[in-house]
Amino acid sequence: MKKPDTISTIDGLRAELTALEEKSQLRRLAQMEGVNLSSNDYLGLSTDPRLARAVADALEAGSPVASTGSRLLSGNAAEWEELETAFACFIGTEAALFFSSGYAANLGLLGAILRPDDVVFSDESNHASLIDGIRLSRARKVIFPHLDLNFLEDALRRSDSAGRKFIVVESLFSMEGDRAPVAELLSLADRFGAELIVDEAHATGVFGPQGRGLVAAAGGNARVLATVHTCGKALASAGAFVCGSEVLKQYLVNRARTFIFSTALPPYFAAQIGKAVEIVAEADGERGKLLALAGFLRTHLRDAGFNIGTSDSQIVPVLLGGNDTAVRYADTLQRAGFAVRPIRPPTVPEGQSRLRLSVTTKLSEEVLDRLIKALVAARDADP
Ligand SMILES: Cc1ncc(COP(=O)(O)O)c(C=O)c1O
Known part of the structure; x- marks a missing residue:
């Protein structure tokens, strides 16, 4: 009696995949070939020999290749504690706690801190990991239109919740490439007694003093x-730090389920991140180059008549609308030698499909110029 169930489950899954394909929303794993415009390796450190050396040195010095457990069991190591201290010092907070991914950090942080009677004011363009963390907490949520601070102010004023208030944003939005006005958000949070939580995923290493x-x-x-x-x-590594007070850190060590119930990364990996932080702190020249290249791309795309929305960073979306259009443009660009992926729902809202061009220091004005020409050709060829 088990077999028919199994088959019908698989048939159901297949039908959903077919439905996704019909909406041009089916994703497939593929190797990126050609000039990489989809990478978050903004400062080009993923192939930096200094990072490889840091890992090799740690292993040669006898660092084990596995952590063997959660940080609360056998997986803690001096390397992780020292790295957390160094990172907190770098950011300028009392403490930092390392999670094995950014997704785990956001889920762990929000899932631990928020309670069902809290209200969370969440930007509509927030990353899935923030959305999922809020969902998991069962806190009440108010989703405000992207960076609409008038709406947010009004919602904060009207909120009559007995619980606490939290504002959750990204500092540099991963699909829009625009930046949150942090100073204004801080003053709104102060005025309405709300806490501010900021995901700096795409700003870390790129914006602010020393990145x-x-x-x-x-x-x-x-x-x-x-x-x-x-x-x-x-930082060309993996994982994420939650930075804040020592009390917050100790609370997360006790309550963040993605921290507690997950195997720690091996200690040699802390050496890679530590070296990346050291390099990034001194990388003003590379940051200047990155932002100049991104400015070049934005200006020339706008001049060529493309809609790049409110981008003001190294992330430059080309807004196209429909899924089919985004897939067609991406295919044409891939054939022209550019590794560009279409971004479709649920990553972005329906009708806002786009290409997400990600500038890194490995690119050059000459390559970006060719990319813009290829985009113009894709537009000319489009029905
Ligand atoms: C804004 C934002 N937050 C969190 C994450 C998750 O980070 P990770 O890839 O380390 O899980 C991402 C990843 O794309 C992101 O863009």
Whole structure:
């Protein structure tokens, strides 16, 4: 009697995949070939020999290749504790706690902190990991239109909740490439007694003094409850730090389920992240180059008549609308030698499909110029 059930489950899954394909929303794993415009390796550190050396040195010095358990069991190591201290010092907070991914950090942080009688004010463009963390907490949520601070102010004023209030945003939005006005958010949070939580995934290493992020740029680290800094993007590693007070850290060690119930990364990996932080802190020249290249791309795309929305960073969306259009453009660009992926729902809302161009220091004006020409050709060829 078991077999028919199994078959019908698989048939159901297949039917859903077919439905996704019909909406041009089916994803497939593929190797990226050609000029990489989808990478979050903003400062080009993923192939930096200094990072490889740091890992090799740690292993040669006898660092084990596995952590063997959760940090609360056998998986803690001096390397992780030292790295957390160094990272907190870098960001300018009392403490930092490392999670094995940014997704785990956001889920762990929000799932631990928020309670069902709290109200969370969440930007509509927030990353899935923030959305899922809020969902998991069962806190009440108010989703405000992207960076609409008038709406947010009004909602904060009208909120009559007995619980606490939290504002959750990204500092540099991953699909829009625009930046949250952190100073204004801090003052709104102050005025309405709300806590601010800021995901600095795409700003870490790129914006702020020494690449410490946009909260640091606004001098706000002591005024936010937490910032989240992923290591898989400009730091060319993996994992993420939640930065904040020592009390917050100790609370998360006790309550964040993605921290508690998950095997720690091996200690040699801390050496890679530590070296990446050291390099990034000194990388003003590379940051300047990155932002100049991104400015070049934005200006020339706008001049060529493309809609790049409100992008003001190294993330440059080309807004196209329908799924089919985004898939067609991406296919044409891939055939022209550019590794570009279409971004479709649920990553972005229906009708807002796009290409997400990600600028890194490995690119050049000459390559970006060719990319713009290829985009113009894709538009000319489009029905
Ligand atoms: C804004 C934002 N937060 C969190 C994450 C998750 O980070 P990770 O890839 O380390 O899980 C991402 C990843 O794309 C992101 O863009």
